[in-house]
Amino acid sequence: MRRTSSSAALLLLLLVGGSSAQCGGSSGADAGAGADAMDERCAQVSCAPGTACTAGVCVPVDPCSGVVCENVGDVCSGGLCVSGVADTDGDGFVARDDCDDGDPIAYPGATERCDGKDDDCDGAIDEWQDADGDGFLAECGGTTPADCDDGDSRAHPGADEVCNGKDDDCDGESDDGMAGCCHGLPADLERDDSSCGECGTSCLDFAACTNGACTCGQSGCQDGFACCLWGCADTASDEWNCGGCGNRCGFLESCVGGRCTCSEDGECGAWGEPGDCCGGTCADTQSDAFDCGGCGIECQAGQECCGGACVEVGVDAANCGGCGHPCAPGETCESGACVCVDGRACEASLGEACCGDACVRTSGSTEHCGGCDRACQPGDVCCSGVCLRLEDFRTEACGDCETACDPGENCFSGDCRCGEGGPDCEGTLASTCCDGECKNLESDESSCGACDRACRWGMTCCDADCTSLANDVENCGQCGKRCPSGHTCSAGRCQAPPDGGA
Numbered sequence: 001m002r003r004t005s006s007s008a009a010l011l012l013l014l015l016v017g018g019s020s021a022q023c024g025g026s027s028g029a030d031a032g033a034g035a036d037a038m039d040e041r042c043a044q045v046s047c048a049p050g051t052a053c054t055a056g057v058c059v060p061v062d063p064c065s066g067v068v069c070e071n072v073g074d075v076c077s078g079g080l081c082v083s084g085v086a087d088t089d090g091d092g093f094v095a096r097d098d099c100d101d102g103d104p105i106a107y108p109g110a111t112e113r114c115d116g117k118d119d120d121c122d123g124a125i126d127e128w129q130d131a132d133g134d135g136f137l138a139e140c141g142g143t144t145p146a147d148c149d150d151g152d153s154r155a156h157p158g159a160d161e162v163c164n165g166k167d168d169d170c171d172g173e174s175d176d177g178m179a180g181c182c183h184g185l186p187a188d189l190e191r192d193d194s195s196c197g198e199c200g201t202s203c204l205d206f207a208a209c210t211n212g213a214c215t216c217g218q219s220g221c222q223d224g225f226a227c228c229l230w231g232c233a234d235t236a237s238d239e240w241n242c243g244g245c246g247n248r249c250g251f252l253e254s255c256v257g258g259r260c261t262c263s264e265d266g267e268c269g270a271w272g273e274p275g276d277c278c279g280g281t282c283a284d285t286q287s288d289a290f291d292c293g294g295c296g297i298e299c300q301a302g303q304e305c306c307g308g309a310c311v312e313v314g315v316d317a318a319n320c321g322g323c324g325h326p327c328a329p330g331e332t333c334e335s336g337a338c339v340c341v342d343g344r345a346c347e348a349s350l351g352e353a354c355c356g357d358a359c360v361r362t363s364g365s366t367e368h369c370g371g372c373d374r375a376c377q378p379g380d381v382c383c384s385g386v387c388l389r390l391e392d393f394r395t396e397a398c399g400d401c402e403t404a405c406d407p408g409e410n411c412f413s414g415d416c417r418c419g420e421g422g423p424d425c426e427g428t429l430a431s432t433c434c435d436g437e438c439k440n441l442e443s444d445e446s447s448c449g450a451c452d453r454a455c456r457w458g459m460t461c462c463d464a465d466c467t468s469l470a471n472d473v474e475n476c477g478q479c480g481k482r483c484p485s486g487h488t489c490s491a492g493r494c495q496a497p498p499d500g501g502a
Contacts, residue, residue: 077101330354390414408433408451429464
């Protein structure tokens with residue numbers, strides 16, 4: 001398949017240059033001056049791929065311009081000759097209707113994108129209209145700044161910013177440089193109770209904005225006082241407004257210098273929490289390592305305050321490694337870790353426990369089954385921490401702890417059997433216990449892939465899946481008979497394509 005193409009530059013020259021008769025007969029020095037002016041207008045213009053600058057404007061270059069396809073029925077799409085009835089890119093449009101059959105996002109009616117291509121097949125590339133007529137395009141191409149709101153002619157680069165909550169001059173900010181503008185509305189920051197001094201600062205119902213500050217009454221509050229819920233408050237000593245309006249001190253606490261401290265009688269514990277007043281600060285003497293059990297009692301290095309007592313958590317079996325971490329019976333605490341008498345830390349994740357003087361895996365010990373000193377009865381075995389008698393026909397432990405019968409099987413005298421004393425199925429697809437008998441789930445049409453999953457009429461079970469031998473290319477006519485590549489299966493016979501596969 002061949003194509004012939006003229007130069008894109010020659011095409012542009014013919015399109016925009018024209019003949020002397022069409023352009024008014026300019027020639028000689030006038031023509032040279034016009035060419036110089038055109039070159040100057042395009043000198044600072046950067047066009048997107050697929051476009052070229054003409055007289056200072058980017059115009060699209062048709063990739064199929066000048067292309068002549070030699071094969072009958074072929075059309076040019078995206079600069080290439082393709083079959084007119086083929087849909088190469090799978091976008092639902094054949095090549096003769098598609099402007100670029102090699103691009104699935106380019107087809108008639110598609111959304112135009114800023115990508116240097118004709119996406120909607122209207123013959124124009126990256127066409128963007130000036131919707132509001134303000135002389136600025138929304139985006140894509142051109143050398144002028146983009147319009148940030150192409151639906152409002154008053155919003156464009158260079159416009160005057162006004163107080164309206166919008167970005168009028170397209171600099172990325174709304175109402176910037178607008179004094180007294182709050183949330184798109186004019187505001188008097190000196191007297192506006194909802195924006196007092198600055199936007200968003202609201203005075204309480206009983207206060208008013210005076211000279212940009214919330215005040216109580218006409219005269220306001222004196223120095224050191226604040227206008228709070230019930231009027232002017234001394235935030236240095238007011239227990240309801242300690243350090244600021246609404247900062248309430250705890251039960252029996254006092255406000256001193258704008259900070260809540262222990263009350264004069266030395267009691268702490270707001271809302272019933274434990275604690276003592278130590279050095280002007282309430283401390284929890286049950287857990288505070290600097291005031292453990294009483295004010296000024298400091299625990300030593302390696303100790304923690306546990307229940308009001310300094311404890312060596314590295315060796316204390318009741319608080320091993322930290323408060324409230326007791327070791328199990330029989331274990332000791334060494335270097336903050338619980339260990340058994342033999343000096344080894346038992347692995348709880350493995351089901352081990354310290355029984356007597358050693359770590360024991362209680363999941364399988366008949367003397368410590370499920371826990372220390374939990375011995376099984378004679379003749380029982382310990383399976384997963386439970387004492388079992390294997391003669392009890394338990395399917396979860398048939399003959400030994402590790403043997404579990406497959407679904408549908410029963411345990412007889414330590415052996416798994418299918419049904420009432422039937423055979424021992426292998427537990428595979430080829431031998432699974434179904435309804436008291438071993439079945440091959442790979443080919444049994446009454447249990448295909450699973451017990452009691454029967455194939456519909458006309459279907460055959462192949463490799464544990466119901467299929468039709470009449471049209472399955474993987475099982476054409478019989479299970480496992482695969483048709484050659486490109487062939488179809490019809491009436492149980494492999495059929496070659498009509499054109500021989502070419």
